[in-house]
Amino acid sequence: MPPSAEPVAPPRRTVRQPRQRHHAGRAQILATIRASAIDVFSRHGFAGTTMQAVAEGAGLTKQQLLYYAGSKDELYANLLHEVVNEWREAFSLTEEAGHTPAQLLRDYVHRKLHYALANGPVSRIFTAEMLAGGTHIARYWPEMLASTQNKARLLQRWMDAGLLRRRDPLLLLQQIWGMTQYYADYQAQVAVMMGAQPPVDAIADEIATTVLLACGLSPD
Known part of the structure; x- marks a missing residue:
């Protein structure tokens, strides 16, 4: 904004209001772009997604989208980064006193399933990326591997202490991922089999019972 020609600055209130509206407007546009990108990428994957489709979903022109989001690579990379960060925080497995x-x-299991069903399109972006070879997420593999190894080491300590039946801890984790991820990736099938609002807690309890029995633990 060019400096005012007036010797006295305008009142602070008149300056702040336009800026607040500007920031709020930009935040809303970015949120709309994110929602459209998640929808399009989750249905078509990276290769099948066009910036034109994302722009139309956001109610923008392609030029406006490029101004706010950059290239398709940038937009997709940002979404993958969000997924990795959210999963790392949501799916921690650590020892807690009294538990x-x-x-x-x-x-x-409950946290993993609830997240999968509440964020189905985001979960399907990850699945689509895996089916395409995982090339765009390669930069995050070291971080994801380290997080998984930490969980596996905790499971192994419990096994060494006789608290769990001995199993391959990495396979156990991947079995949990597979059982919970199904409800996001096969949402259409789940809706046909169980209705539009599946009983999330009952499903989580069933999966948890399977996991605990496999570990030699009582599900009660």
Whole structure:
């Protein structure tokens, strides 16, 4: 904004209001772009997505989209970064005082399933990326591997202490991922089999029971 020709600055209130509206407007546009990008990428994957489709979903022109979001690579990379960060925070598995391994595993399954169903399109972006070879997410593999290894080491400590039946901890984690991820990736099939509003807690309890029994623990 060019400097005012007036010797006295305008009142602070008159300056702040336009800026607040500007920031609020930009934040709303970015949120709309994110929602459209998640929808389009989750349905078509990276290769099948066009910036024109994302722009139309956001109610923008392609030129406006490019101004706010940059290239398709940038937009997709930002979404993958969000997914990795959200998953790392949402799916932590750590020892907690006063909680048994059975309680912690049950809680882990519930959090994983609730996230999958509440964020189905985001989860399907990750799945589509895996089906395409995972090339765009390669930069995050070291971080994701480290997080998984930390969980596996905790499971192994519980096994060494006789708190869990001995199993391959990495395979156990991947079995949990597979059972919970199904409800996001096959949402259409789940809706046909169980209705539009599947009983999330009952499903999580069933998965948790399977996991605990496999670990030699009582599901009660």
